[in-house]
Amino acid sequence: MIKESGWSANPVPARSSAEVAPRHADLVHEVIARHPDDAPALGTDDALVTYGELHARSNRLAHHLRATGVRRGDLVAVLLPRGVDGIVSVLAALTAGAAYLPIDAGYPPQRVRHMLTDSRARVLVTVRSLVRPDLVVPGTPVVLLDDDRATLAAYPDGPPAVPVGPGDLAYVIYTSGSTGLPKGVMVEHGSLRGLAGWRADAERLGPDDRCLHLFSPGFDASVWDIWAPLVAGASLWLPDEETRVDPDRLVDWLAAHAITSATLPTPLAEAVLTRPTPPDWALRILGAGGQQLLARPRPEHTFTTVNLYGPTEATVLAMAGEVAVEGDGPPSLGLPAAGAVIRLLADDLRPVPAGSLGEVFIGGPGVARGYHDRPALTAERFPPDPYGPPGSRLYRTGDLARQLPDGTYHFAGRVDDQVKLHGHRIELGEIESVLLRHPDVRAAAVGLHQGTAGPRLVGYVVPEAGPDDAALAEHAARSLPATMVPAAWVRLAALPLTPHGKLDRAALPAPAERVGEAPRDDLERRVAQVWADVLGQSPNRDDNFFALGGHSLRATMVAVRLRERFGLPVSAAIVFEAQTVAAMAERLRAELASAPAREEDVRTAADPDPVPRDGGPPAPGRVLSFAQQRLWFLHTLDPKSTAYNTQTAWHIDGELDLDHLDTAIGEIIHRHEVLRTTFTEHNGVPLQIAQPPTTHHSTRHDLTHLDPHHHDHHVRDVLRAELDTPFDLATGPLLRSHILQLTDTAHVLCLTWHHIVLDGWSVGLFHTELNHLYTDLT
Known part of the structure; x- marks a missing residue:
């Protein structure tokens, strides 16, 4: 049945693998080329990218990848945050005939390095701020989108002529590994094109649709997010990081941006289903995926809720079903989707009797090629399909389910760990x-x-x-x-x-359950409600925020809500310093009692006199930005932490005047107060103070006496030691420079800074300004 919402339980089948165009990135370029160049493709709160711009940017990067040696079947690693550059880069990889490996920018360095090494990626696409010495894999070229802008702009806007077929590799996504190391799942173009076409048909997506892109790049659901809307000519819209994890903000954002289709992780979807529907909501489809859905839509909801099920090894989706308003127990997993074949089998791979519990095996066009460089594990998890056509395979999910009389499937747990x-x-x-x-x-x-x-x-x-x-x-x-x-x-x-x-x-014994009494008064109840909104569970007055699943991002969300509800200059520090409802309420009680004086402090701090540039005494401090507050409070918790130390290093060929280079760096620090800023606290309010300019001196290392074969080793040691040296935010400086002289005509300039004063985008400006200043001096 086709509903007015646009969801079709039995959509027009997506084209088979054999029907997919055998040229270029066969799931996208065959259709993007037909979309009007001025049609919106990607949108954020700050920018809008048209299909023409997306096409041109991805094609220019594809040409650049080809120039670096990328060939058909190679793997291009993309280490970028969720955003426009990430989508451009994965599209460019496909256009160049390669497959892409998305890496979440938030992963620990050890995990990133393992993925790069294990996958043998041909090239890494990233930005300067994310490159660290312990991430770089020898022999793997690095394309820096921010540093290489001029080079990329010189390439043609049209796509390179690279033939790609349905059996070619499209992407590799790493999942958790049972042996202690993540494993790469290989998915081919035919499977990806089938998924994208199925969703576009099932949701009846078209150019007027505005689709949410919420999932992180390293999560396989990002594949679902990105490709179907682009195939259909719809536009993708990306909320900021705070909005994407806050149900209340997300509901408002979906309404404000007229989003028509949104797929969310199951816990977030369940939270959205409990929120009132905005009167101007354009939402037609709300998808939920990742784990068992327990909630159901309410009668007043005007959108269709869809339960989605599928592992990475079956190209994201294997079952889907519309969730009814009423029903007994949790919603089912639905029916087979995207051409998937579902078999419930016993340990001996024989079908279980009707209505009995069995392990879910998935067959059909979405079954992945296997695990990268793991033939034994591939053979174990992807056995031949004894009931399918010759050569067909299954994926053994480890999930337990039973088929219900209406043909749908009910999830019943796991068979493994x-x-x-x-x-x-x-x-x-x-x-x-x-x-x-x-x-x-x-x-x-x-x-x-x-x-x-x-x-x-x-x-x-x-x-x-x-x-x-x-x-x-x-x-x-x-x-x-x-x-x-x-x-x-x-x-x-x-x-x-x-x-x-x-x-x-x-x-294994259960951990100690939390015990305690309920909030005692109205203030404690209001604080507990803020916690419940963020954590999804009601706390007792003595519960610890972090024991209930809180973390730094949720601490920031709590601070934002407390500011909104109490009208106080509350920062995330209150969560780290007062970790129970009772303690937090007591802190707020004291804040409320002195609110007028505190507000005056903040007004004074927020409107300082101009910072002197003539070496005079520092002016009154400025209050910190929201992002700086978070970094400052994390620093106060662990002053020796180097988690937010960031570093870049430049090789400089030719004769170098070290004194002139120091003068140029010093002039940049003189011009930009933030680079000579320190951070302190006044009456409980964190402030930033711009210090007077001073003469800058880089730490110099003379390596000319060493064997040139040992230069790389010593450079790495210096860079690593510098990156592991903490900053003191109260005394500064928060930018350090080292100059390593290798020969008379070869040097390395290393800059290390705390992220509270400089971000990756600004480093490119620093580099450009340094070049100009040094050139003028010499």
């Missing part, structure tokens, strides 16, 4: 292997515990001595994404084992 949390599929073994690398941990296990506070990962450790919870979490966060760091810890004398000597996960 892979779990889903907040929309992410996680191999517990990967987390365990990281914990075992801690020198004071003799044994480790990880489990997913469903408690009164909701699902959370629990780390079980058998320690030698210590470490405390904070040390364990910090150790895990160095190698794992935030979604894979355990939220609770249990120490054991020994791990429970089965009679066969294997870990007995069923015998």
Whole structure:
């Protein structure tokens, strides 16, 4: 049945792999070329990119990739935040005949380096601010979109003539690995084109549609986000980072931007379903995917809610179903989608009786090629389909389900130790292997515990001595994404084992449940409601914010809401300093009592006299920007942290006047107050103070006496030591420079700064200005 919303339970089938055009990026360029050049393609709060601009930018980058040596079948790694540049880059990779490897810019350096090394990516596309010495893989060229603008602009706007067929590789996405290392899933063009066409048909997408792009690049749902709207000629719209995680802000944003189709992680979709529908909402389709959907739409909702199910190994989607307003129990997974074949099989690969529980095996055109360089694992997880045509294969999901009388499927859990949390599929073994690398941990296990506070990962450790919870979490966060760091810890004398000597996960004890009394008064209740809005669960007055799943981003969200509700200059520090509802309410009570004086302090700080440029005494401080506040408070929690140290290094060939170079750097610092700014606190308000200019001196290293073969080693040592040296935000300086002389005509200039004063975009301007100033001096 086709509903007015535009969702079709049985859409027109997408074209088969054999029908896909065999030229260029066969899922996109065959249709983008037909879209009007002035039609909107990508939109943010600050910019709009037309299809003509998208086409031209991606084609120029594709030519540049070809010039660096990229050929058909190669892999192009894209390390960029969710945004316009990322979409341009993955499209360029396909246009160049290559496949793309999306890497989340928030991943720890060790994970990024493993992905680059394991995949043997032919080239890395990124920006200067994200390049660190410990990420660079020898022999892998790096394309810097910010540094290479002039080079890219010189290439033709038309696409390079590279033939690409449905069996060619389209992308590789790394998922959690059971052996402790993430594994790359290889998906071909035919599978990707089939998915994009199926969604475009099922949602009846067209040029008038405005589709949400919310998922991070390294998550396979980004594939669903991006390609179907572009195939259909619709426009993609990207909210900012704060909006994309806040249900209330997201609802308002969807309404303000007239979004017609939005797919969200299941927990966020469930939160949106509880919010009132704005009267001017244009939304037709709300998709939910990543884990079991428990909520249902309300009768007043004018959009269609769709439950989506599928693993990375089956090209994102295998089942889909419209969610009814009423029903018994959780919504089903729906019916097979995008040409998928669903088989419920027993351990011996025989079909289970009708209505019985079986493991979900997925067949059809969406089945991935396999795991990159993992033939044994590929053979295990992608067995031949004994009930399909010759040569057909299945993917063994590890999910349990049963088929209901109406033909839909009901999810019933997992058969292995892979779990889903907040929309992410996680191999517990990967987390365990990281914990075992801690020198004071003799044994480790990880489990997913469903408690009164909701699902959370629990780390079980058998320690030698210590470490405390904070040390364990910090150790895990160095190698794992935030979604894979355990939220609770249990120490054991020994791990429970089965009679066969294997870990007995069923015998792992549950972590201590939270206990406490309800909020006592109106102020505590109002604070608890803010927590509930952000965390998705109602806290007691003595509950710890971080024990309930809070983190720095959610702390920022709490601060924003407290500012809005109480009219106070509340910062994220209050969450780190007053971690319970009771303590936070007490802090706010004191703030409210002195509100007039505090507001005057802020007005004075926000409107300072001009900062003197003549070396006079510093003017009154300015209040920090929202982003600076977060970085400042994180620094106060751990002054020795180097997490926000950023570095760039430039090779300089030819004779170099070191004194003139120092003078040029000093002039830039003189011109830009932020580069000589320090950060302090006045009456509880963090302020930035521009210090008087001084003569700049770089630290110099003479390596001319060393064997040239050892230069790279010594340069890396200096750069690494400098990156690992913390900054003092209160005393500064927050920009340091080192000049390493290799020979009479070869030098390396290294700049290291704290992210609170300089971002990646500004580094390009710094480089340009430095070139001009040095040239003028010489």
